[in-house]
Every structure is written in C-alpha cells, then in structure tokens.
Amino acid sequence: MASIDIESVRKSYGPFPVLHGVDLTIKDGEFIVLVGPSGCGKSTLLRMIAGLEEVTSGEIRISGNRVNDLAPKDRDIAMVFQSYALYPHMSVADNMSYSLRLRKTAKEKIASAVGAAATKLGLDPLLERRPKALSGGQRQRVAMGRAIVRQPKAFLFDEPLSNLDARLREQMRAEIKKLHADLKATSIYVTHDQIEAMTLADRIVAMHGGIVQQVGSPLELYDTPANLFVAGFIGSPGMNFLEGRYVVSAEGDGKGASEGAGIRLSDGTVVPVARRTDIQPDAAVTLGIRPEHVVISDTGMLEASVDLVEPTGFGIILHLSLHGLPFKIFTLDRDALSAGPKVRVDFPRKYLHVFDEKGDRAD
Amino acid sequence: MRPGKLLLTGAHRGAILVYVVFALFPLFWLLKVSVTPNDLLYSEGVRMWPSRTTFEHFDFVIAHSAFPTFFKNSLIVSGATAIVVTILASLSGYALSRFSFKAKYWIVALMLITQMFPLVMLVAPIFRMLSPLGLTNSLTGLVIVYSAFNVPFATFLMQSFFDGIPKDLEEAAMIDGATQFVAFRQIILPLTLPGIAATLGFVFTAAWSELLFALMLISGNDAATFPVGLLTFVSKFSVDFGQMMAAGVLALIPACLFFLLIQRYLVQGLTAGAVKG
Ligand SMILES: Nc1ncnc2c1ncn2[C@@H]1O[C@H](COP(=O)(O)OP(=O)(O)OP(=O)(O)O)[C@@H](O)[C@H]1O
Ligand SMILES: [Mg+2]
Numbered sequence: 001m002a003s004i005d006i007e008s009v010r011k012s013y014g015p016f017p018v019l020h021g022v023d024l025t026i027k028d029g030e031f032i033v034l035v036g037p038s039g040c041g042k043s044t045l046l047r048m049i050a051g052l053e054e055v056t057s058g059e060i061r062i063s064g065n066r067v068n069d070l071a072p073k074d075r076d077i078a079m080v081f082q083s084y085a086l087y088p089h090m091s092v093a094d095n096m097s098y099s100l101r102l103r104k105t106a107k108e109k110i111a112s113a114v115g116a117a118a119t120k121l122g123l124d125p126l127l128e129r130r131p132k133a134l135s136g137g138q139r140q141r142v143a144m145g146r147a148i149v150r151q152p153k154a155f156l157f158d159e160p161l162s163n164l165d166a167r168l169r170e171q172m173r174a175e176i177k178k179l180h181a182d183l184k185a186t187s188i189y190v191t192h193d194q195i196e197a198m199t200l201a202d203r204i205v206a207m208h209g210g211i212v213q214q215v216g217s218p219l220e221l222y223d224t225p226a227n228l229f230v231a232g233f234i235g236s237p238g239m240n241f242l243e244g245r246y247v248v249s250a251e252g253d254g255k256g257a258s259e260g261a262g263i264r265l266s267d268g269t270v271v272p273v274a275r276r277t278d279i280q281p282d283a284a285v286t287l288g289i290r291p292e293h294v295v296i297s298d299t300g301m302l303e304a305s306v307d308l309v310e311p312t313g314f315g316i317i318l319h320l321s322l323h324g325l326p327f328k329i330f331t332l333d334r335d336a337l338s339a340g341p342k343v344r345v346d347f348p349r350k351y352l353h354v355f356d357e358k359g360d361r362a363d
Numbered sequence: 364m365r366p367g368k369l370l371l372t373g374a375h376r377g378a379i380l381v382y383v384v385f386a387l388f389p390l391f392w393l394l395k396v397s398v399t400p401n402d403l404l405y406s407e408g409v410r411m412w413p414s415r416t417t418f419e420h421f422d423f424v425i426a427h428s429a430f431p432t433f434f435k436n437s438l439i440v441s442g443a444t445a446i447v448v449t450i451l452a453s454l455s456g457y458a459l460s461r462f463s464f465k466a467k468y469w470i471v472a473l474m475l476i477t478q479m480f481p482l483v484m485l486v487a488p489i490f491r492m493l494s495p496l497g498l499t500n501s502l503t504g505l506v507i508v509y510s511a512f513n514v515p516f517a518t519f520l521m522q523s524f525f526d527g528i529p530k531d532l533e534e535a536a537m538i539d540g541a542t543q544f545v546a547f548r549q550i551i552l553p554l555t556l557p558g559i560a561a562t563l564g565f566v567f568t569a570a571w572s573e574l575l576f577a578l579m580l581i582s583g584n585d586a587a588t589f590p591v592g593l594l595t596f597v598s599k600f601s602v603d604f605g606q607m608m609a610a611g612v613l614a615l616i617p618a619c620l621f622f623l624l625i626q627r628y629l630v631q632g633l634t635a636g637a638v639k640g
Contacts, residue, residue: 050538051538052534052537052538072538073537073541078539079535081534081535083529085529085535087532089554102539103540
C-alpha cells in the first residue's frame with residue numbers, strides 16, 4: 001500500500017515528445033482511472049510508473065521514495081497487461097507463484113497465498129492447467145491472481161478487460177471493484193471504456209496529447225468538464241456543441257431581466273444561460289449540452305430535423321440536424337420513436353455548459 | 364467432396380509425391396551403390412536394385428579404414444560448433460531483438476557483410492592467422508572457424524525467434540521480480556526451444572558437411588573430418604564407389620539421429636496461450 005507522486009514527468013522517444021509534464025498525486029488506497037484517446041500517452045505513463053520506460057525528466061515517488069532509477073523488480077508493484085502475458089510454459093499455480101518463488105518465499109507460504117488468491121478468483125479447479133487450456137476470461141483471472149498473490153504497493157492495469165466480451169467485462173468490472181474494496185490497494189487503471197472509468201474510479205484523470213486535462217471524481221468530470229476535450233470525451237453519446245456569441249442584454253428569456261445573458265446562435269436565436277463572469281460580452285463561445293439533458297417540447301425554442309432514430313432498448317437516440325450541424329438527443333420516452341420529420345427542443349438552463357474561445361470552461 | 368475439389372487434392376498430393384521422390388532419389392542411389400558388390404557395379408547397366416547385395420563395403424569401412432576416426436572427429440567438431448554457436452547466437456539474437464543501442468545498425472551491417480564473401484577468398488588469410496597459433500591441423504581450430512562463419516546467420520535466425528515472443532512476457536517477469544537476465548533464462552529461453560533446436564540442427568549439419576576448410580586446414584588422418592575422409596576413397600586411378608557410398612550412408616546416421624532428437628521441439632508451438640488467443 002502506498003501513495004504515488006508524479007511530478008512534472010516528461011517523456012520523449014528520441015526527438016518526439018509524448019508526455020508534456022504530468023503532475024499527479026495519488027493517495028494511498030485510491031483507485032485512479034486514466035482515460036484519453038488512443039496515443040495520448042496513458043500506457044506510457046503507466047509503464048513509467050512500473051519502471052518499464054525511462055523517465056525523460058521529472059520525478060516519480062512511491063511512498064515518498066524516488067523510484068526513477070529503480071528497476072521494476074525493486075518497485076514492488078504489480079501490473080495486469082492487456083494481453084495478460086501469462087507464462088505459457090507454466091501451470092496456473094506456477095504463473096501465480098512465480099513472483100513469490102523469485103523472492104524465495106517459503107513453500108507453505110506460497111501455497112497458502114496462491115490458495116487464497118485462487119479461491120478469491122474462483123480458480124481452484126484450474127490450478128494445474130496451462131494458460132493455453134483456459135478461456136479468455138479465465139486467463140484474465142489468472143493475470144489478476146498473479147498480481148494479488150504478493151501484496152504489492154500498487155496495482156497497475158493497462159486495459160485489462162478490453163479483450164473480453166461485453167457480458168464478461170461487466171462481471172469482471174464488478175469483481176475488480178469488489179477486489180479493490182477488499183484489498184484497498186492503490187490502483188491505476190487505464191481504459192477506453194466510459195463505464196469502467198465512471199464506475200471504478202475514485203478519481204478520473206483525463207489525458208489528451210500527453211497533457212492532463214482534468215483530474216476529478218467521475219461526477220465532477222461529467223457535471224463540470226474543465227474544457228471542450230473533457231466535455232466531448234466523457235459521456236456517451238457525447239455532448240452536443242453549438243457555436244455562438246455570448247450576449248448580455250435585456251432580452252433574456254423574459255423571465256427575469258437580471259439574468260439577461262445568453263448565447264446568440266448563428267441563426268440569431270438567443271439561448272439564455274446563467275450569467276458568466278469570466279467572459280466578455282460578444283466573445284465567441286461554444287455552448288455544450290448533453291444529449292440526455294435536451295428536452296423535446298412542442299413549445300421548444302429551436303427546431304431541428306430528425307435524421308435517424310436509434311432505439312438502444314434502454315432508451316432512444318435521436319440524430320438531428322440543428323442549423324445543419326449534427327445534434328443528438330437521448331431520451332427514455334418511447335414516443336420519440338415516432339418523432340416526425342421535425343422536432344422542437346429546449347435547453348434547460350442548468351444543464352448548459354459554456355466554453356470560451358480557447359475551449360476552457362467559463363463559469 | 365465435389366469432383367473438382369477431389370481432383371485438386373489429388374494433384375496436390377501428386378505434386379508433393381513427385382517432389383519427395385525427387386529429393387530422396389540421390390539418397391536411395393547412395394544406399395543402392397553401397398550394397399552393390401564391386402563386380403556388379405559396372406556390369407549390370409542401370410538397375411534400380413542390384414541382383415545380389417553385400418555388406419562387404421560397410422565391413423571394410425568400419426573395420427579396415429580410418430573412417431571411425433573421421434567419424435569421431437566430425438562428431439566432436441560439429442557438436443562443439445553447434446553448441447558454441449547456439450549459445451552465442453541466442454545471446455546476440457536476444458540483444459538484437461530486445462535492446463536498442465547505438466551501434467546496432469553497424470553491427471547488423473557488419474554481420475551481413477561477412478556473409479557476402481565467397482569462402483574460398485578467406486582460406487589463405489585464415490590459414491595465415493591460425494598457423495602461428497598452432498590451430499591448423501587441430502579440431503579446435505576447425506571449431507573456431509566454423510563458429511565464426513555460422514554465428515551471423517544463426518544470430519539472425521535466433522533473433523527472428525525472439526521477435527516472435529511477446530515482449531510483455533519478460534516485462535511481466537521483471538515486474539514479478541526478475542532481472543532481465545533471469546527473465547531471459549526462465550521465461551524466454553524455454554519458449555525458444557524450437558528456435559534453439561532449429562539453430563542447433565542447422566549449424567550441426569553445416570559443420571558436418573563442410574569440406575573446404577577441413578581440407579585446407581587439416582593434413583593427415585588424425586584430425587581429418589569425415590568429408591575429407593571421403594576423399595581418401597578417391598585414388599589416382601579409380602574411385603572406390605562402393606566404400607565411399609557405404610561411408611556416406613554411415614555419415615547420414617548421426618544427422619538423422621540428431622533431427623529425430625530435436626524434431627519434437629521443431630514442430631511444437633510453445634508460445635500458444637501466452638497472450639490472448
Ligand atoms: N517505442 C516508441 N517509440 C516512439 N514512439 C512511441 C513508442 N512507444 C509509444 N510511442 C508513441 O507514444 C505515444 C503514446 O503511446 P501510448 O502507448 O502511451 O498511448 P496510449 O494512450 O496507451 O494509447 P492506446 O489507448 O492506443 O493504448 C503514441 O503516439 C506512440 O506513437
Ligand atoms: Mg495503451
């Protein structure tokens with residue numbers, strides 16, 4: 001169990017910078033999820049913490065000790081690979097006990113540790129098998145088992161579930177969550193999967209282009225995304241964006257002149273928003289609203305044409321064009337299935353996000 | 364099966380059969396001549412099998428010629444070369460496969476260049492180098508020369524086997540607490556057994572049948588290897604085909620045994636199940 005501090009860590013492969021100064025403090029026992037588009041440097045960061053990649057500059061500390069120059073074996077961390085990386089010439093039991101055998105642990109201790117881990121993961125009947133005689137899900141469990149037999153300071157996961165089918169992924173996700181509640185080990189988890197990130201994380205770290213965009217609890221990232229990137233990345237289907245200008249006027253929405261701020265869209269419609277203090281009147285801004293927050297109503301202020309109706313079973317996704325731009329609505333209302341060629345929509349003020357010209361959140 | 368498919372399968376099998384016959388026919392001829400009595404060798408015309416067979420050639424080669432010495436020498440030289448080369452090539456192949464270092468490009472280029480020269484060009488310089496060291500006329504000298512010639516190719520061979528083993532495996536081992544060398548020895552090497560077997564087999568046969576350097580560096584029967592020994596059956600006026608072929612058949616035995624020994628590693632796909640299947 002340990003805290004992990006990452007301080008202005010940079011990484012370049014030759015002349016190509018990959019990470020541009022990452023700062024992150026991970027508390028003891030915390031579950032951190034790294035998300036971001038492909039190639040943004042998530043794996044690189046994880047592998048630097050593991051000691052598999054050199055740190056170009058900056059400092060990584062585990063339990064307060066600088067580990068930049070420590071070999072992976074001396075960092076006392078465990079890692080679960082996307083490919084599982086099970087040793088094919090060893091049985092499941094030997095795979096799980098390899099780290100303990102390398103540490104010359106006593107035989108009885110190994111047996112009890114492997115036994116306990118196997119029971120926890122339901123691997124008892126498989127201990128004598130070779131990895132090639134296991135299903136994907138079972139291999140995944142063995143990889144988890146290999147990580148938990150010795151109690152390491154931290155667990156690193158690089159997309160551990162991405163090779164499993166949806167149902168199994170759901171099941172393993174719950175197991176990982178239970179395991180974490182059980183072991184309370186500091187964990188860093190890389191994933192592409194929104195739901196994994198939202199459900200597992202104590203805090204999510206959203207990365208883009210080698211830069212950390214926002215760190216916060218899942219709901220913080222969902223409710224108050226720090227910039228356009230996070231707003232568009234978190235949530236599925238993704239947030240809708242509309243370009244416009246911030247206006248302060250008496251028009252407002254007619255409900256109260258004191259709140260007379262709005263976003264003027266290209267067609268002249270003014271969408272009322274709460275007054276923002278950190279943008280100037282007439283500045284170019286981007287308005288964001290999540291598909292599930294858009295309200296369909298006959299008296300809505302904007303009209304959109306319906307391009308496509310996608311029932312997902314749980315709800316319905318409507319693909320619209322608004323001023324010629326793609327726009328999505330997610331609704332649980334089955335009536336939307338028979339939506340006409342045109343619908344009118346409203347944007348509840350409390351669900352609107354405004355981003356300034358640079359793409360940063362404006363409050 | 365549809366008739367078209369049947370025909371195709373038949374043609375396929377037929378083609379393989381033709382190839383196998385073509386490849387094995389010289390070996391069959393070797394065997395045939397080795398059991399043909401001398402008086403029938405030229406008198407019967409071209410026949411697939413002599414009317415009378417004899418083992419007198421084998422008897423002579425084993426009991427009355429220096430062949431057992433040649434045989435032993437060849438075994439020592441080929442075995443030692445195979446082991447030395449395989450050890451060196453697994454280390455260097457691993458380095459080329461896994462590490463990136465400054466001179467890598469030049470080392471690879473240099474190794475390729477060594478493969479470009481006809482060996483005949485090198486006979487004189489090598490003789491000049493070995494003779495002051497007392498390594499001519501010695502099996503050690505041959506082992507050194509053969510190893511030097513085989514290491515580059517064997518390195519590339521081993522490198523390709525290491526390339527086929529996912530890097531994740533040794534990274535997992537290193538995180539589990541192994542040093543890179545321990546990971547190499549305990550995780551990677553066992554998975555490379557097919558590659559090691561292939562390299563051993565390749566180098567062994569190459570050394571076993573090498574004639575040029577054996578002929579140039581060795582004089583006299585004591586340190587001669589078997590390909591050199593075969594030439595003793597050629598005299599000024601005649602070639603003793605029967606005895607030569609008998610020696611040849613005997614020389615095939617160790618190579619066959621060797622491949623029988625390693626074939627189970629050659630065909631085994633040990634990496635199955637390492638990563639997601
Ligand atoms: N050995 C390397 N040499 C040069 N560039 C590399 C090397 N390894 C990774 N990169 C680059 O570093 C960047 C980050 O890679 P990384 O694997 O960390 O991405 P990632 O966020 O894990 O992506 P994914 O979600 O696809 O796994 C990529 O642009 C990649 O091209
Ligand atoms: Mg990755």
